[in-house]
Amino acid sequence: MVEKFEVMDTVTKFSKQGSLTISKSLAILIPVVFVTCLVATGLLVYTLSSCENYLQKEESKLMVFDQNFGNKNVESTTQESTTLFTTYLTFPTTTTQKAVAEHLNLRLPKSIVPNFYKLDLVPYLEEGNFTFNGDILIEINVTKTCNNITLHSIDLNILSVDVFDHENNSVGIRSIEEDKKVQFLVISLAENIISGRQYYIRIIFDGLLNDMMRGFYRSFYVENNRKRWIASTQFQPTDARRAFPCFDEPALKAKFQINIARLKNMTSVSNMRLIQVTKEVENLPDYEWDHYEESLPMSTYLVAFMVTDFKSISNGTFSIWARAGAISQAKYSLSIGPQILKFYEDFFGTKFVLPKLDMAAIPDFAAGAMENWGLITYREAVLLYEEGVSTRYSQQRIGIIVAHEIAHQWFGNLVTPIWWTDLWLNEGFATFAEYLGADAVQPEWRNEDLFVVSELQASLILDALKSSHPISIEITNPNEVNEIFDAISYSKGAAIIRMMQRFLTEEVFHRGLNKYLISKSFKAAEQDDLWETLTKQGHEENALDKNITVKEIMDTWTLQTGYPMVFVNRSYEGNSVTFKQQRFFLDNNTKDDVLWWVPITYTDKTGILKKTWIEKQPERFVDNIETTTDDWLLVNVNQTGFYRVNYDEHNWKLIIDQLRKPNGHLVFDSKNRAQIIDDLLNLAFSGYVSYDVALNATLYLPQEKDYIPWKAARKNLQFLHSRFERSAHFAKYKSYMLQLIEHFYREVGFKEQKDPLVMMTQLELVDLACLLGLRDCIIQAVQMFQNWKNSANPDNENDIPIDLRLIVYCTAIADGGQEEWDFTWQRYLKTNVGNEKEILLRALGCTKEVWLLNRYLEWGITENSGIRKHDTSLVFATVAMNPIGSDLAYRFFKTNWDSIRNYFGHSSMFLSSIVATSVSHFNTQMEVDDFKAFFKLKYEEFGIANRTAHQAIEEVEANVKWMDKYFKIVLNWFDKTALY
Structure with a gap:
């Protein structure tokens, strides 16, 4: 194994040999000539050999680093060595090798393609023997032409390797080495393999069915008090190599023929159709082979298989699999899945190319x-729906997630990114399309409006x-x-696609997208391929100026960090406006001269939509806007652009005055009302506008009935809630907020609402x-909970309105003690419905008993x-959101750091979620410094x-600055403001 690289010093010594003597100048010349020849020979060998030797490249990289690191005044001539040097100084490691390991070449040599x-x-699923044997x-x-083969493998025991040509002639193997840092298996050959020819690699191996929900892993469920084991896969992004040696890069597509041996009382499922079952499994009389038809070319991360005792329900070639006790909950997904598939076939302009589509609910699943x-896998909570138990929100979420994953069958599977650099092409497009697909089966949810608050505004926060x-x-x-795999790739990616769809027009975008997918089917692509197709379509249909390309516009959005704030400065006398752009930062003391192509849409009380561009310039002047001095101007209509808008003070006043008129807010679309609130409160946080202006906009909220603006308001006002609840002045914030909501609360209370967005x-x-702490709210919630708790059969009798159960559970547990907590815990253990389990887990974090919270965190690991395991991050989040538990969650996170890492595995994505939630409440420098010291x-x-x-450090440092700069200003505003 290549665990480390050692660089040896070579010392040349000269001495007398018999009677031979040489001059001093010759003594100097000989070694110079020798070294020169040695170097020349090395260069010649390297030049003549066409083999890409990974190990040599990494050793050379280390030598360059060692030389540069030894001279602190050196200016590196390469970006790579500069990066290494910076990283070493910022977070020193104990050895040079550790610094280099963070920047190894991750890419496979291009000399071989599968x-x-x-x-x-x-796979063996007997208790105590969770292993698998493999032959590939x-x-x-x-x-x-080259003399080594480099592919991926990690956590596999390689038993034998053979290489041979198409005539079955063996190719000699000199050595086999593993580099665990980059997860390479390097097969050094005794002879060259020749360009243009085909060869075969046969590897026999075994591995462990791990419990980390990555690679080929084990999961279980309990039925009739018996633990039942299953095996399933999760390979994205780089875990196929944990199940079998492979060329594990997305662009390296190949065909797969998969054969799974399983116990006769179990079933296997894979990407393709089962074509044959044979019963000859050597030395395993209780097993038989399932043989699957050969696949179309696909990436390794999309390979999937599972061995279970699940049941299935089907609609033609569309099937859903789940454990027997939950298969009745699959009816809703089966009803919408084929409809969504058909919608995408029409939308993408090409048929689903596989002969079948399976979806499976896996008990343990790291991702959603x-x-x-051909085999989409899910957590149970986002695929299964139980009428009378599951909430309507969980039903809507199932629609969104099913639509997301089916969209990937085109964007990601049919056409795949060349490398993870363009992951956003997968995830951004699937996130964009999920709202279209869900809207086809759930139009009552107004998915276009939900997109703005759920995706666009959420990503604006992180990208600041x-x-x-x-x-x-x-x-x-x-x-x-x-x-x-974060909100930038998913949500921002989706938001800029939506923006592009609007400036190209929906029709042009749609036709260009169809051509792209057809031309790139079964291939790998990068974003420039999409830009080229859309540019041609835009030029053909005159939707895009012939002198402008989509690449020119969109590169400013995909290759640059952040987004602009567009400042709208009106000349009220000259009837003109200047649009200025600058990058929006959470901290407005930070400056950056980066510029974007910004599509500007604007309107006034006439409702006429107007458009212009800021063409990667600091500003754009527009005259004759025909908006009167006493009328507002609204920019970024329906928030289709990925930017924030800041107006001059007078225009802000005109907008806020319009909002506060009786029903005046209805002049603006709900998406723009959400935008106004979200932009203003974020602009105030960052110091671009005064808090007086921002909070004045919230005065209209007692009139607001629509979910979209309220979602934006609640999200932003929650920040103030978090700051004030840890201060001595919470009562003033509380008094104002109760004035905002009391009228609507009295109107709807706990009554069941038919319209989903009203709900x-x-x-x-x-x-x-x-x-x-509204007394009426707490009394009603506690009474409902107690009635449920005291019922004869609480697992089957629950009269609490389904959609309100989380609120009722959480309120009653917070008001109660151990008895209420233990009762809820028992309901959690006994329920058979995944999304009900999630609700109960969230509620359990609401208790005010510190010891219960601490026990809850301990049980989570x-x-x-x-x-x-996949719910532990939810446990941390619910405890951290509880004002009683926020400090406890952070202390527990620090104290149990080693246990948490060991529980999840040292590279688990769950750590990111736990880190973020454990520190998000910080607002003092002492807290921030403590975490920074721990992080270092x-x-x-x-x-x-x-x-x-x-990112967490940057956010909480901004919280500290906010407390110093704005807390008293906001407090004074609450002091002088009353709604009634």
Whole structure:
């Protein structure tokens, strides 16, 4: 194994040999000539050899680093060595090698591409023997003559390796080495393999069915007091290599023929159709083989298989799998899945290319869902729906997530990014399309409006940080692949696609997208391929100026971090306006001269939509806007652009006055009302506008009934809630907020609402009422809970309105003690419905008993406690959101750091969530400094949580600055403001 690289010093010595003597000048010349010849020989060998030797490249990189590091005055001539040097100084490691390991070359050599895999796997699911045996045959094409084969493998025991040509002639193997840092398996050959020829690699191996929910892993469920084991896969982004040796890069598509041996009383499912069952499994009489038809070319991360005793329900070639006790909950997903699939076939302009589509609910699942081609896997809570138990919100969420994963069957599976740099092409498009697909089956949810508050505004928050990243980002170490599965790739990616759809027009965008997917089917692509197709379509249909390309516009959004704030400065006498752009930062003392192509839409009371561009310039002047002096101007209509808007003071006043008129807010679309609130409160936080202006806009909220603006308001006012609840002045904030919501609360209370968005507004405001201690709210919630608790059969008799159950549970547990907590815990253990389990877990974090919260956190990292690993981050989040538990969660996180890492595995994505939630409440410098010291101490152990930790520090440092600068200003505003 190549664990480290050692650089040896070579010392040349000269001495007398017999009677031979040489002059001093010759003594100097000989070694010079010798070294020159040696170097020349090395260069000649390197030039003549077309083999890309990974190990040599990494040793050379280390030598360059050692030389540069030894001279602190040196100016590196390469970006790479500069980056290494900076990283070493920022977070020193104990050895030079550790610094270099963070920046190893992750890419496989281009000398070999796979063409076909034949994979045989035998998983053992007997208690105590969670292993698997594997035998893989890989057909490769050699594109460059070389003498080694480098592919991926990690956590596998390699038993034998054979390489042979298409005539079955063996190729000698000199050595086999593993580099665990980059997860490479390097097969050094005794002879060259020749460009243009095909060869075969056969590897026999075994591995462990791990419990970390990555690679090929084990999961279980309990039925009739018996633990039943299953095996399933999760390979994205880089975990196929944990199940079988492979060329584990997204662009290296190949065909797969998969064979799974399983116990005769179990079933297997894979990407393709089952074509044959044979009963000959050597030395395993209780097993038989399932043989699957050969797949279409696909990436390794999309390969999937599972061995279970699940049941299924089907609609033609569309099936859903779940444990027998939950299969009745699959009816809703089966009803919408085929409809969504048909919608996408029409929308994407091409048929679903596989002969079937399976979806499966897995008891233990790290992500929400995974888009494996032909076999989509999910957490139970986001696929299964139980009428009379599951909430309407969970039903809507199922629609969104099913639509997201089915969209991937085109964007991601049919056409795949060349490298993870363009992950956003997968996730951004699937997130954009999920609202379209869900709207086809759930139009009552107004998904276009939900997009603004759920995706666009959510990503604006993260992207205001200096520690954010471009949508399209270079990957320089293994952790970064997992780090970029965040709101930038998903939500910002979706938001800029929506923006592009609007400036190209929906029709042009749609036709260009169809052509792109057809031309790139079964291939890998990068964002420039999409830009080229859309540019051609835009030019053909005159939707885009012939002198402008989509690439020119969109590169400013995908290759640059952040987004602009557009300042709208009106000349009221000259009837003109100047649009100025500058990057928006959470901290407005930070400056950056980066510029974007900004599509500007604006309107006034006439409702006429007007458009212009800020063409990557600091500003754009527009005259003759025909808006009167006493009328407002609204920019970013329906918030289609990915930017914030700041107006001159007079225009802000005109907008706020319009909002406060009786029913005056209805002049603005609900998306723009949400935008006004979200922009203003974030602009005030960052110091771009005064808090007087921002908070004055909230005075209209007692009139607001729509969920979309209330969601934006609640999200932003929650920040003030978090700051004030830890101060001596919470009563003033509380008094104002109760004035905002009391009228609506009295109107709807706990009554069941038919309209889903009215119900969602009810949830926001009833939850806030109980959280603020409104007596009527607490009394009603506690009474409902007690009636349920005292019923003869609480597991089957629950009269609490389904959609309000989380609020009722949480309020009653917060008001009660151990008895209420234990009762809820028992309901959690006994319920058979995944989304009900989530609600109960959230409620359990609401108790005010510190010892119960501490026990809850301990159970969250304890095997067999009843809490599944994939729910531990939810436990931390609920405790951290509780004002009684926020400090406790952070102390527990620090004290139990090693246990948490061991429980999840040292590279688990769950760490990121726990880090973020554990520190988010900080608002003092002492708290921030404590976490920074801990982060520095444990830096090497943070792994994929590294970026999250940096972002968390930036956010909480902003909280501290806010407390110093704005707390008293906001307090004074509450003092002088009364609604009634």
